[in-house]
Amino acid sequence: MQQQDESHRLMMMLTTKIVEVLNGSSTVKVIKEGILNYRLLHKARLRISIELSACLASEIETPDCVDVVSDAEIRRAALTIAHAMLNMNWDWAKDYVNWDAERYGESVKLSQPNHEGLPTGEPERLRKYFHETDLGKISEPATIVDRHGKILTIYLPNILSPSRVEHVNTATKGLRKLLLRSLPSPLAAKVPWRSKGFCAPQGGGEFGAGRITISPAYFMQRQERIQDPLVTSAAYSSAEVQAWLSALATTEFFWNAITAAVAPDLFQAGSAAILGAQCETSSKSKASPAVSRWPSVFSGLEVIVNRVTLSHRDGGGAPTLYDLLVSLGIGHTATMKLADVGAELDYFPGTMVYISGILLEHSVGPWANGERFVIAHFMKDKVHDRMKVPRPPFPMQRFFLEMVGKDVSSSSKK
Numbered sequence: 001m002q003q004q005d006e007s008h009r010l011m012m013m014l015t016t017k018i019v020e021v022l023n024g025s026s027t028v029k030v031i032k033e034g035i036l037n038y039r040l041l042h043k044a045r046l047r048i049s050i051e052l053s054a055c056l057a058s059e060i061e062t063p064d065c066v067d068v069v070s071d072a073e074i075r076r077a078a079l080t081i082a083h084a085m086l087n088m089n090w091d092w093a094k095d096y097v098n099w100d101a102e103r104y105g106e107s108v109k110l111s112q113p114n115h116e117g118l119p120t121g122e123p124e125r126l127r128k129y130f131h132e133t134d135l136g137k138i139s140e141p142a143t144i145v146d147r148h149g150k151i152l153t154i155y156l157p158n159i160l161s162p163s164r165v166e167h168v169n170t171a172t173k174g175l176r177k178l179l180l181r182s183l184p185s186p187l188a189a190k191v192p193w194r195s196k197g198f199c200a201p202q203g204g205g206e207f208g209a210g211r212i213t214i215s216p217a218y219f220m221q222r223q224e225r226i227q228d229p230l231v232t233s234a235a236y237s238s239a240e241v242q243a244w245l246s247a248l249a250t251t252e253f254f255w256n257a258i259t260a261a262v263a264p265d266l267f268q269a270g271s272a273a274i275l276g277a278q279c280e281t282s283s284k285s286k287a288s289p290a291v292s293r294w295p296s297v298f299s300g301l302e303v304i305v306n307r308v309t310l311s312h313r314d315g316g317g318a319p320t321l322y323d324l325l326v327s328l329g330i331g332h333t334a335t336m337k338l339a340d341v342g343a344e345l346d347y348f349p350g351t352m353v354y355i356s357g358i359l360l361e362h363s364v365g366p367w368a369n370g371e372r373f374v375i376a377h378f379m380k381d382k383v384h385d386r387m388k389v390p391r392p393p394f395p396m397q398r399f400f401l402e403m404v405g406k407d408v409s410s411s412s413k414k
Contacts (some may be wrong), residue, residue: 006250007297010069010257011267018261019047019403025082026405036401044404045086049140052079056158065167066247069254073161077254081262084141085400097341101146101394104340105319105359107207113310119339120311123361126340133386134342143397144341150394153338153353154262155345160302164235164251165268165350168328171247172207172303172373178240179210179305197308205371206330207305209342214241216291217277218380230281230386232291233300245295252295255352255377259297259324262354265392266322270297270379276387287374298324298377299384305373309364311339320392323357325376330357331370337363 025044030037055076111120135144144153160168183198195340200209217230231339235241245252260267274297281291291353314323327334327347336347339361345353347364349372355362364374384391 001226002019002216004286006253007256007260010074010254011260013074014078014081014257014261017074018082018382021051021078021082022085022400022403023406029402029405029407031398031402031404041086041401041404045083046084048079048086048149052083052141055079056092063086065251066396067250069250073164073254076161076338077156077159077258077261079142080156081154081258082400084143084154084156084328085262085397086404087140087142088145096135097133097144097146097152099133100148101150101152101319101356101359104130105356108359110313110315110358113312115193115310117310117363119361119363122313123150123339125373132342133340135338136342139346144338144343145397149397151263151397152341152356152360153343156258156352156354157346157348158350159201159258159352160350162350164254166329168248168251168326169207169330169349170373171244172305172328174247175212175240175244175303175305176204176206176208177311178212178235178238179208179303180204182210182212188372193310193312193357197310198306199308199366200306201371205306207373209306211305211307212241212303213300214245214303216274216294217383218300219382219386220365226386230277230383232281245293249293249295255324255326256295256297258352262324263395264391265289265395266320266379267297268298269321269384269392273299273379273384273387273389276301276389277383280385280387296377299380300378302378303373304376306371307364308366309362311337311361311363313359313361316382317358317378318381318384318391319356320394321358321379321381321384322354325353325355326375326377327351327372328375332367332372333369334364334367337365338358 005309025047026040030040030044109122111122138155141157142155143151145151170216184195195211198209212235213233214236215233216236219228219230274294276293327349329349332348334347336345
């Protein structure tokens with residue numbers, strides 16, 4: 001109940017501010033009689049860009065990130081989201097995603113990563129059937145959309161304040177021993193790729209290295225039939241994880257609100273599935289008493305620390321069940337590559353990326369300096385199906401574009 005109430009309150013604050021920013025970015029509507037005016041859209045984005053730059057330069061730090069999301073953080077997030085929604089890959093002077101996301105998804109095949117650090121052969125195979133895309137370097141808040149305006153990726157660099165990043169960093173240091181214990185034995189004969197590629201600094205660094213999956217209700221691997229039980233992940237009930245979740249509760253409520261603002265149908269689907277899954281697992285005699293306090297609308301989280309991530313797609317989801325990747329850590333300059341669209345995103349601490357992880361192959365290569373970790377939020381399609389929650393539709397760019405500018409037609413008639 002606390003998750004729903006606080007997430008809803010923050011969602012209302014954030015969406016109200018986003019509408020205010022988009023409405024005020026143009027003196028007239030950028031869509032008139034169904035036609036988008038690109039010149040007006042460009043001007044609106046420039047106005048928001050100037051306001052965002054001023055916000056980032058003058059932001060007052062939030063001293064208490066444990067229990068409070070400040071007005072300054074809401075404003076920062078609203079400006080970042082508004083900029084991203086107007087900064088899409090529809091610049092006809094450049095390459096753009098000239099294919100349909102649903103048809104592309106139907107053609108995608110999951111394959112093992114290339115252990116040499118290169119993309120798999122799948123993006124190259126798909127280029128035989130779909131237009132090649134090369135979006136290049138992306139550093140500003142942006143969206144990647146298909147030819148129909150379906151959103152594939154929402155890129156939100158700097159959306160989190162330095163204080164928020166530091167708060168999450170501090171809390172995650174408490175998982176250091178648990179993470180180090182998750183590393184496979186050097187003597188192990190066979191290690192899955194997701195448990196390889198860790199590169200902690202000498203001595204283990206501040207965060208250690210490793211990978212922990214945290215979920216209040218999911219199917220065990222190879223036990224995903226309709227009659228199989230939902231279970232909590234092995235790490236979920238540990239004292240370290242419960243302390244970490246408690247410290248991050250308000251932050252997760254904030255991230256829920258951001259999810260609701262950028263992908264409302266995804267938020268609703270996630271909320272419904274988690275509520276149903278909590279009811280099912282809490283009814284069992286051995287269920288963890290903390291299941292009801294799960295703070296996220298996502299089915300689970302994975303904390304991945306100091307790892308080079310091979311180019312891959314995420315199984316177990318669906319094209320419209322986006323992953324939320326929150327990049328954190330200290331002083332690193334990591335980048336994320338999206339092989340299917342030829343994009344490279346700056347992925348420094350404080351960045352959030354919503355991505356159709358089963359649709360777009362993604363990777364994070366070696367980085368210079370510092371330590372990095374990601375909190376990867378995911379939704380499992382079979383859990384949603386078990387809870388009788390339908391797949392949400394793709395969020396549409398037009399939903400946001402129609403908010404841009406003031407409608408002067410009604411006032412002119414007075």
